[in-house]
Amino acid sequence: MILHNLFGRHIPDHQRNRWEGGYFVTQCTLCGQAMIKLPGLPWRLRPSSA
């Protein structure tokens, strides 16, 4: 898990992929963290929200 975070290769779970509020939302298949994708941009972890 620590190495996974270091290398930052989060794998989006396309089975959970959904459209929500103007961007795609899913979660990493490896660590379960939320991921988002704007059209034309790569997947990235969703910024932590308050």
Ligand SMILES: [Zn+2]
């Ligand atoms: Zn991950």
